Amino acid sequence: MATLKHIASKNSDYTAIEAYLIYQHDEFTGKQLLDEQGKPKLRESYLLDTLECGDFSFATACLLANRKYGKNTQHGDIKSHQYIISFDPRDAADNGLTMEKAQALGLKFCEENFPGHPAIVCTHPDGHNHSGNIHVHIVIGSIRMREVERKPYMQKPRDWCEGMKHSSTAQTMRHLRVEVMELCEGAGLYQIDLLNGSKERVSEAEYWARRRGQLKLDRENAGLAATGQPPKQKKFETVKDTLRKQISSVLYRATSFEDFSDRLMQQHGIAVKESRGQLSFLPAGRTKFIRAKHLGDKFDKAEVLAALNANAERKPKAQFKQDTIGKLIDIQSRMTEGKGIGYKRWLTKHNLKVMAQTVKLLQEKDLTDEDVLNQRIAELETKYHDALAVVKDLEGRMKANNELRYHIAAYTSTKNVAQQLKTAKRPAAFEEQHRAELTAYRVAAAYFKANNLTKLPSPKKLEAEYAQLASEKAKFYEQYKEAKEELFKLKTAKQNVASFFREEEPAQQER
Structure with missing residues (x-):
């Protein structure tokens, strides 16, 4: 199941982008890993190509575009955009996906969807979570260096005019997700519906919060084990993880929205409110509500009301299997x-x-x-x-x-x-x-x-x-x-x- 992720960068050092793709980095601090001689350690395997850069490197091409069009001069300007296509780990064994094939798919995707932008396309054989998923990094400079043919998905002049900056809007992301789905379908790879969200949505920030929290918890448990004390907790949970679990436990039993909100408050101290057709939750100890859309589609208003209605209509029935027998009573x-x-x-x-x-x-x-x-x-x-x-x-x-x-x-x-x-x-x-x-x-x-x-x-x-x-x-x-x-x-x-x-x-x- 290929996924698509977008990262916007305000870093004016374009060489750092290529260095990240080529050299090994610490997954938490982002610093380059050095060998015994103090030199940066190359990644074990990668494929890298550039597009729309002419005779220059990616960094030089981006700097020349900034100077030519007088843009990206402020610290808060978005200098580059990165799109990551991660393929299903099963694709390598089941569908013959190789790094070369993934790189070719990434180049095709970049040429069709980011024409005119200087770009780097780089394929890695595995992710930082070591799940075995081949993935492609597509990094583009934010400024388009030439005017391109207008395509049906392009809505505003910035999508095809020279000297305009790329903008990753909701409409753009929807188009790119469709393109990824069609790309995988054409290549015979595993794919899921990227347009309808996920039951539990985990952001990039929450993912890394989990990783850092788990690492810290493991160190604390190691200290407890050294003193002969049993660990109190083995798996780290973010605030959102705990909130999802608590909401789910109440949602399974409640039969109306009033019952749902009352149980959340009585059992877990969670306040729930509705605003503009969306639900938000306030866990105990926080001052800012967490929107349901940041937790996952399972917690949206429509899904919650549907679950409550299903609970209200459900009648417990004693059902026995055909080959199940009871015991005789004396x-x-x-x-x-x-x-x-x-x-x-x-x-x-x-x-x-x-x-x-x-x-x-x-x-x-x-x-x-x-x-x-x-x-x-x-x-x-x-x-x-x-x-x-x-x-x-x-x-x-x-x-x-x-x-x-x-x-x-x-x-x-x-x-x-x-x-x-x-x-x-x-x-x-x-x-x-x-x-x-x-x-x-x-x-x-x-x-x-x-x-x-x-x-x-x-x-x-x-x-x-x-x-x-x-x-x-x-x-x-x-x-x-x-x-x-x-x-x-x-x-x-x-x-x-x-x-x-x-x-x-x-x-x-x-x-």
Whole structure:
């Protein structure tokens, strides 16, 4: 599912754009990563081309355009626009997407939608989240250097006239999303509807807030683990994450807008208001409302009202599966509790229904013979215990894999701090300043020593191993679940048959 993201830049240093595309950068600070000689480290793989730059570099072409048309002279002027097309990670394996093919698609997209602008088109094989998604950066200078043919999607002179600045409006983004969808469809790649939004919308700022918050939380948990204290929280949540969760929990139960707003206030202290047909929410401790459109389409007024109406119309019904059976009730023991004759009639009717379900189940499974039934129960018990043992073993291996990945990540991120401690002029002050990082480093080193690990495995290899273990666990867990469900039904059926005949014997003797 290809996605499109836009970033407007006011940076007048155009060379920084090309440097970001070519060299490795820290994903949080944005600073270039240096090698042992202090030189910038090139990215492991990339493809880069320029368009509409003539014999000049991209930076020079943009500066010449600024000088020629007397624009982009103020600090607040938008100097360049960046559009990022991220392809589905599955496209590489399923649809034959390569970096070369992605670069060709990016060049075609740039030529058709940004004619006349100096541009850089650069393809990277993976994102900072290491999901394996090939993506293309398209960076254009904000000024168009030549007049171009007017196309149907162009609405204003700035869209085709020379010397005008590009503007990424809502209408422009809608057109570009359609172009991305058609681009993927023509290339036979995975694609989703980019025009109808998402149930939960996460902005660029919130995404990085999550990443930074999770990194900080991991360091704090490492410090707690070093002192033998259990972590209070393992997954970091932004204010919007918490707000989405709280709204969803109330929205699932409320049946009217008044009920919805009352429950939000009573249970979570969240105020909700409506303005110009849009909902906004104010969590406890904040002074500024958060608009529903910043949370996702699921929280828009129309979606909320539709969910409330559905809740109001929904009537709980007791539904049973055809092969689900209940248990017989001992009528004699219940009657000693002083129940009336009407209750006895209800019990008798209930037991007849249960026996009808029991007989039907045994007939459908061809288990009416007692020996065959016992043999099937024994087989299911063996399958149940074997599958459960495998699931427990896989869970243990997954837990060990997860712990190892956690310590490798902590060790890798704090190794540089530990090395700086050796050369620090004031080791005690340095130790106090970087206590959390050093603690995480030492805990990881102790873990490696305790497990006799002299060479650390690749994180990607561990992730692949974890995915394989999870897949195997899902398969055996399904076997365990199926065996457990059928075993419970057959044991209940066997117990019902025995109980039924025990009750029938005294009745026949009385007759």
